Amino acid sequence: MSALTKGRITGSWLALAIHLGLLAVAAPVHAVEPAAGTAQSAVLRFDIPAQSLGSAVLAFADQAGLQVLFDSQRLQGLSSTTLKGSFGVQEGLARLLGAAPVEYRFTGERQVTLSRVEQQAGALALATTTVTGLHQQDWVYSTPRPVSVVGREQLDRNPPRHAAEMLEEAPGVYSAVSQQDPGLSVNIRGIQDYGRVNMSVDGMRQNYQQSGHQQRNGTLYVDSELLSEVVIEKGATSTQGGAGVIGGVANFRTVEAADLLKGGKEIGGRIRLTSGLGGRSNGTHFIGSSAFAVGTDVWDMLVAASERHLGDYNPGTKGSIGELRTGAAFMPASEERIKHTTVAYSGSVMRSRLLKLGLNLPADQRLQLSYLATDVDYDDVNMMTAEKAQLWEKLGSSDVRAQNVALDYSYAPDNPLIDFKAKLYYVDTRNEQSTLARGINKAYDVTYQTNTYGLQAQNISTFALTELAALKANYGLEFFYDKVRPDSNQAVEAGSAVKASAAESITPKGDRAMGSVFGRLDFDYDGWLNLNAGLRYDRYRLRGETGLNTRTFIIGTTRQIGVPVNYDVDREEGRFSPTFGLSIKPGVDWLQLFATYGKGWRPPAVTETMVSGRPHGGGSESILPNPYLKPERSTAWEVGFNVLKQDLLFAEDRVGMKVSYFNTRVDDFSYMALGVQPPGYGNVNIGSAAYVNNLETTRFRGLEYQLDYDAGFAYGQFNYTRMLGSNKFCSKTAWLGGVTKTQKRPGNRAPVDAMVPDDAANAGVGCSAILGSSEHMPMDRGTATLGARFFERRLDVGVRARYSAGYYVKGGAGVTTSQTGVYPADWKPYTVYDLYGSYRATDQLTLRLAMENVTDRAYLVPLGDVLAFTLGRGRTLQGTVEYQF
Template structure:
């Protein structure tokens, strides 16, 4: 970690606290499903109206929860689990039992995050994102968002970062905000954000955050090995809006972290990660022509992990993993009417290219486990949406996907056309059940094999050696998802001004030619058995999800639940990647009319996962939260996580979770 950069960032945040700031508006308990976002169909609408299993998390809810990681940011989203390890700040995202190697497409301002390094920590992929930079996180579950690119047979997570136009309050031409947090069981964080509007056409925002995290203790009071890290992040985003339908956003994000990885039984490493993302998005929406709504974007993501061996025979040696991803996206939506029917036709093309470069100057085998190579993935789609008098809605689409992979003397390719059809029906419009919408979907998805799955080779090191075998004959995975769901939106239900929102869905996702590592006893070169990625399973994952919010002003309640089952249809074996059943309840209060204060609690109940080769225990956690604004320019936050100091280990995680943690947050703002 660059100590000068860290010191500068911390000093900048501290200096900001001496100013007389104006606090960001807190939408505690707001109905998140009403948040306007770019939905699974690439159109702007509220999540409650989307004919898909879609959820939204905003910066305000991240602030109220005191979230310091993506796991904390996304924990209220049903059907989604964030896989975390103590010895890395990177995370993997699991949606409906599918994760790793691009099964969940993760985008930051439209830029795909495809980093992967084989090993004992998140070997299927890792994402590095600073929570303080986020404006919204939109999650679409299942392979229904095929307009967002190839491979997302589990779903899509779109992170949108802050920008000047949303950070500045009405009438402001500039603003600065500082942020400080102390966590009794983890460390401290400080940051600063500033934005300015120059004239009517230009806006600029910059933000920095520094985190110093020490080893945390679990619920038994034991230090969790190698759980400390240091993170420094920065972001700049410019907006150009000259009018007449044109707009342009250009952003750059850097994320830098240092930490030690490995456990007491494996090789330990010093790690330095640098993750850079540059993105640009242009939009032209013709003011007098509904047939033209063009969006064009391009991006570059560069993630590099530098490691130094700390233990073993290679101690002192170095190795590095780097992946560069270049991508683009171009689409147009034409809107028109025929009688009582409203139409929207979207046509687009997209693609990305991964370049993997791995070096091991110490003489190890890193380049065999995460092979060098290149993969190009591209596609085109057409989608037509018809809405009749807000009663019937039909969405049909076709997507063509292709890929080409090169490396290790192997050259493979493939392609496929995937259909999607969705029917939405509001049978009780303009009756006492107005606001209830039913929908059904059938959608297919297509994921090409990754470079590692295809080309991995070499011998596993240590006292228990075995061979990894490449498999250039891997077939792509194909998902077939059936889903039925309901959306319910109602105001003034029990009293004037209250709001109820609910989404529920049942899904049945069959994945043909599912790729997984399998033990082989034939064809091994040196040992009695070996590992090879194969199309071993026709996997089935099914279950239901629920998300509901009720807000009556004085009090608000939220529910989020999931129940999932997964198995290999060929053998009847369990799928070990399916998360445990979970129910999360949030209750909040605004006790005083004339004081901006919010208090509440959250209960997370997770069942035991017995349908696994490595069963886990169930657990329950209680968290408390409070926010208070003594004046408009100052905000105080208090969070108590794991109030009962319970010892637990999430099913998909390799380590115990943190014990009791008390977090104090101070935000201050100045603007004019």
Template sequence: MPPRRLPQMPAPAPWRFSALAMAAAVSVVSGALAPPAALAQPAAKVVDKALRSFSIPAAPMDTALNQLAREAQVMIAFDPGLVHGMQSRGFQGMATLQGVLDALLESHGLQAQSEGLGAWRIRSAPVRGPGHGARVSGQESRLGEVTVAARKDARQQVFETAGSVAVVTREEIDRLPPRNTADVLADVPGVYTSQGRTDPGVSVNIRGMQDFGRVNVMIDGTRQNFQQSGHGSNGSVYLDPEMLGGVDIAKGPTSTVGGAGMIAGVVNFRTLEADDLVKEGETRGARINTSSGSNGYHYAGSAALGFKPSEDVDVVMLVSRKKIGEFETGDRGSITVDNHASVHGVSQLTSQDQTSVLLKSTWRFAPEQQLKFSYIGMDAKFGEKPHEASGGGILNHVRTDTLLANYAWNPSATPLVDLKSSLYYTRTRNQAHRYAGGTLDPFAYDLQYQTSTLGGTLENTSRLQWGPKDAVLLKTGAEFFHDWTDPQAQALSVGADAGTTALFSGSTPKGKRTVASLFGEANWMHSDWLELTGGLRYDWYGMQGDGRMRVGSLLNPPGVRPPATTLYTRFAADRHDGAFAPRLAIAVKPVEPIQLFASVGRGMRPPALTEALMWGQHTGSLFPYYPNPDLRAERSRNWEVGANGMWDDVLGRGDKLRVKAAWFNNKVHDYVTLARIMSPIDTGGGGILGPYAYVNLQDPFRSKGLELQADYDNGVVFGGLNYTHMLVNTGKGGYDSFPLGSLTGYPNNNLGEPGDANIWYVLPPRKTASLSGGVRLLDKALTLGARVRFQSPSVNTSAWTQQGERYNQKSWRLFDLWASYEISPHAVLRVAINNLRDLNYSEMQGGSYFMGPGRTASATLSIQF
């Protein structure tokens, strides 16, 4: 029988929490309405036998129980009168939850009784007379009981984790309604978005690295590997922020789930769960959001339903709509983009119309086992039709579908098994219509780019105890994913042929790739001041694909159409490789508020299908693309040092200050980038419109920098600071200018030498910062807040100065305001102004920059019941 929930009753007036308990949800059980006999009905008694490290200081008993509930993430019910005046001596060290409770309650005549998995009740211990076991005095108190339900505090966990992690909460997302999903990550140190406002997708850059899977971007743990070649980023993820419950970010390589085939970090967008919608003790709940605003922000909204028909089943359903138009850029100042001045005006290609659906259900079909199924879908249309008779323009229709099944088994009878697994399928397809226009692009096309991924994960966590102060957490598992692409191009104009359609289908080639990984990680904890972690991963990949590449042309006799015949040759690729990736980490607490941590790790990123198999030509037949099936996998070395700091009662009772700082250093060997090469039949020179291919650089790519994050909150006043100082050294470059060999004896050329100007890089801003703060007024019903964001551009430090000038954007500062008012317990009104000063500024977009929106005001009504 599954564990039964503790009933929730009205709270007695005298009760109040200390500030340390603000993260806990509190309800009071009245003895008259729920007598002890009713609470003692049979329930499944599942005792948590896991050994963990606890640090509970000496404090009044109610405060100690409060903090324990928060640390252990459990519910503890007790009568405030029962513990009034009692002082706990605290607890430091390794123990089970029952052991900690026993230590806290020792010598006070109290006992902790398990009410099922994650629930405990504090009662008076039976009083026994001398010489026999009969109870001789006292009845249990029938005063109101306090239930401390400690929900996961995601922000707190960031500063308790010995490593560079970050979260974005639903509260932060609601403050300033995001125009694009990219806006959700605007305040995360070390994380950048690199997708222009022309596309509703999001492309993530972590610590200077992005594209082709360097960053593993997931939705509920499902990899999103869609790629489409172009002048922007190569790798976009599509989802509506209305679906989100939060975002989890881990920077650098990892030796657990999510680390296969990536070298920069993991970003997991978490969708809503039933607990986000259904209040404790209820069986159903709903949330309706509706937003509208200025500057093309026409409408964004969602309706979400949550059901808990029984203790064993919960269901989530959500549908959302968003329609935004082409925005106006700011009217204050101007910037330089690609060496051209930008002026105020309407930014084309920025309109979007999208619909999203989320379906999710959890079934706890047996004690300590559960299955979860979900579907995530999004349909988005964006782009523009021709504005003039000369034509041009493109309309995109993206459809993404994700199916996910999760299984979890956590038997309380043994600490050696905590099993989690998943199996998923995701497909992203862009059906685009490209209008004819101009001399270089005289034909119209219907295009399709599609990436499908089948993947799965399996991970088990074992908990072992070594002596009274030492514990080991052992994680072992495996993961895999298989990608396959299906590009299609159909010419709609007279005169187009197979050669012209290859302009589009070859640049995002057809192929398939499999990545599989085995991993293990051991985490040793000594008391509460020392952690050592060692991990090892083995990644393997295999890739297959074929195509045809242009190798030249022959002039036809006069009067013959076309005037020249293009020559192609076919190629095929079938290769595989593998590598070990170790990781070591240490964390120590020299003094209680401070934790120091350091880690070093290696990673491998296999070549993407586009990098190894690209062929065809640039639009307008300017130059051909060549494949490079012999591309080597990137090998990275990443290390960091950092510190966490957590202080309570800094300026007064109840406030808290949390700080995380880290210095990181990344070095990538065999870095893969696009560069101009020599054709196998070239006889020398390598003209400016010669072929391009992805190549391995001979000199390592390096990025390093400082990240700082700080949060302060005293219940009334709150604030946050995020800062990143990024230093990117692209190195001297250098590469093999004949990746496909030569049939003419490898003639001399000016390509591939160190300092070559024909290499394409993506450089994030050099400095970024955001400072936000606010106040909660009228018994926290009204919240007023503001944010300022700062960005300073990067300038390439290598000899690649010709293209480096395009990154020399002006620095900018953006000011934002927001306010929220709780109209009733079920309704909240939010208003926001983004870019208050209407600044004309630019944002990172792949290898270049794109205009950001000018001043935008919006209002959101959120109803939850």
């Protein structure tokens, strides 16, 4: 398939003809009639909302499969009209341009040239300037805010096995991954868990959470085979998806019927098969998917399915790995043993099914029903223990099913004031988990289930204030309701304040609803100045029951008794959060400077507030609730610049660059503190933990670099994230207060006269170890890709390097020192090299080959689970066959 049929837009220097003899009052849009039977006469389906004309032309080129040449500077300040429905290319382009003073000419079967018309003494003249071409994702480098995109091309180069691998080339994005758990938890700039990052599929929030060792408190199950792209918005926003968010939005977009029906086709599809090759398959048994679409002017349908079978894999064998978990400091042989041992229980099976039915209604309306189901089977594993004969111990098995149902409606008439979209959705994620008998604990089954009901609606209105000035208003609402319902056959512990088993109370029953209204205004002047301001109002309600057991003395005796304390939680609160932004182009069209400022607000989740019980069903450890946990409040600012320039080194090459510094401050940051002291009589116990608000300010600061260069015959991408600083976590040891002490007459055996407040204990502050991924700031990391294209760009080969600076504390003799905390930092630096190649044998058939970790480097990914300590995959070779029709 050529670059043209992919809808890729390029640019060059144009010799623009000057059209004389036309009346000054003539209509501004004229076209050269195409020859009969050419591609321009095909009827295509378009869906392009009103927006700036340059962006609209980019969308038009992608949907029409055309090459469009235009002068981006001359189109600045112009707006398009809405284009929705089925039209010929000429009619569609004419409708898109509307009354804009722009002329178009077909200069080839699949090439069209746009030029702005000026009025000069009764004639129409065209100014001749440099023409800038846009690639499909160039909007990232012209958007004055922190955004990143992971496209389908990137996913195809090195097909991911674990979902976290999709995000390795996105700056500022991490994942607390364990290779033995296929779930994905997205970390943006050090912020993750409990909805701080909105992880969504096609805009549907994935709010499933299951308590473990606190490295992942929010999990998404998604198959990369069914995705078209991943769009990542960083920080708080005043647009759709930002309710209750302080870290950002990661939206995983699935394939659409329009992706397979380009070029006016009524039937289209693709089949993609991937497998490990030879002795280097390394657990990659099978990854495959198929998608089929059919469509007419009235309706369309997409049916897609994917399946992946992964087995246990071998880690890399070269280089040093962590010492604290492996025991290499005092057992040197253990490091080699771990590197040369297959990672047990890392296999999994994932099956996904996708159905989308679309209906194009009269008056520019569209209705779409979609259903996505993903099933995952995998084993639950205990932490690695280097001292034992078996490194990992199986604890049980998990059978996860995530179902997503959505009804989408859009109304986009030929009116710049209306571009309306609404969504009603339902997400049901449940894990039917079987736990094996272990020690004194009996086997049991538990079902963790989270149901999310959601509603979204927004409209975009564009006002042309003058020929050079435009105002865009984006306003709407969103609502979601989480219903957490665990169920287990595990016995309830005798005397428990909460009438639920340990398995249920650790991920407790509860309900949380959140509603949000938002609005954002963007003022654009002549393409060089943009001012924006937004305001969001969030309101939440949290309901449930929880409790804990306390101790006291029977007055007049020396005997202690247990006293259960129950809390009926019903909390409601709201808050306004503003955002502001400014961007300018300082005299050159290819450079954009920007700055943003915004506030965010995240109320506590069900688990943070009402978790209780013994996490292992017995022992001295206790997780205690905090019904008074405060919402988190964030304040973030960012400065940076974008570069988008063509003809830099070669004719028709292009470079995109985004560099920014970000600084996010979070007040009342919630974390799980160890060594807390519950109400009543007693002492601090290191085994007692509860979610508390940090008394210190929590900061997440750093620098992001993103570069994308393409000269056609060669290309390169680079991204790097540099995190700065560290955090201190302090809280009141008696987080609920109510600690008491005895008042009695002298003598060890004297009876207790009264229980009085222990003022010293109630006022005490602790800055000890915490349990969770926020214990350490994410480490610096980056990727670099270099590639080249041959044989009319049918052959594409390249190399990718992945680097992590690591994070660990160095002691004497080069040994990692002992550290406090459940998750001591133990990530060693590494560089991993990957090779890839693809050959487009025909316009329908593409063959791909990829080798991961060519040097067989042993490594643990940044923020990787240091308890499970599942090293990254060793040298792996896999091949892919893709057929499109």
